[in-house]
Amino acid sequence: MTLTAKGRATRDRIVDGAATFLRENELGDITLDDVRAVTNTSKSQLFHYFPGGKEDLLLAVMHHEADRVLSDQQPYLGTLDDWPAWNRWRDAVIARYRAQGAHCPLNSLIGQVGTTPGADEVVRALLSQWQGLVATGIRSMQDAGLMRTDLPAERLAGALVAGIQGGVVIMWSTGTTDHLEAVLDALFDYLRA
Amino acid sequence: MTLTAKGRATRDRIVDGAATFLRENELGDITLDDVRAVTNTSKSQLFHYFPGGKEDLLLAVMHHEADRVLSDQQPYLGTLDDWPAWNRWRDAVIARYRAQGAHCPLNSLIGQVGTTPGADEVVRALLSQWQGLVATGIRSMQDAGLMRTDLPAERLAGALVAGIQGGVVIMWSTGTTDHLEAVLDALFDYLRA
DNA sequence: GCATTTCTGGACTTGTGAGTCCAGAAATGG
């Protein structure tokens, strides 16, 4: 499918609109009519740009949101080479999720694309990229003698990502970042030791 | 609504059946017809026992599953008073989630009951009970001089629960307990220090 | 054993939302 400039713009408008809608509505589900309404498009346009229908569209939105997760942590996540940088990253993560509130677009999406093979692949890719960036940061700290070297960076990065993930999930129901902060503090302290 | 013995049995059969269905089907959603089929009941029975309809029923299933989460960790979770006990608990948690596979009934339920006020309350209650039990374990370890005493038990317990939660969430997409094990090992090690 | 309540079966209504279709407008390229 070759898109003209206009076509690309419309397609982007659809994905952006759907993503925004999901971010602004606590309501976990979204219908094609919602997307239509919020993006000023018609049914045929939706199916023109996403032949696979709803699933296809939501998968595109997932990619879009997955990218946001990492870009929202930049530039901190990319330059974890001394302790102040780590602390800035920590604060950015907490601030990002606090701002997002007790609502996660990606989770809503997983609930709806659920069984689709592409869905968990997007999440898997996101996690592994995330973990990779953290691991790189850990290694550079270890090389500089600023972090304990008796543990594999990749595994520590996995623990950190899991901790953040858990803190965020808990925030969905508690509404506070307490758990997120607790687990980050504990793990940072552990790395410092 | 007063239930006869027969009535209570039917009601239980419905909740049990729905819970089992959710546990056995990767598919995230469930319809009343699914419940009907798997429990040998009729529409009118479903609405007789759950006047609020589907939401009402799913909320009951949520309670049911939330109870399981904690009871599956017993008796270990209730007797965290020396390191071997903590390790047994750790193994039980990992084994439980490994057995459950990349699928979490509670998550499917949250996706479907979503906005209902009762839903996140169930989750919140579960988390706070869980955290409380862990905190009790930590305090008894601290009192016995087996765990560092320079940190508040409640907050450490929060970090642990968040870590487990995150590990489990990640398992949904990766299928492995690697992250769960990594974060548990890190935090245990941290507590030991 | 009779009246009353609880329980059960299943047909029916209704709303909703995904996906189809086609006719026509706008852009593109030679």
Add this chain to the structure above:
DNA sequence: CCATTTCTGGACTCACAAGTCCAGAAATGC
């Protein structure tokens, strides 16, 4: 400028699933 492709609007079909309703069976209690 003309042929061809891409883009758009909206009416339509169709399936599915929630919830309603009522008549009759089974249990309960006095």
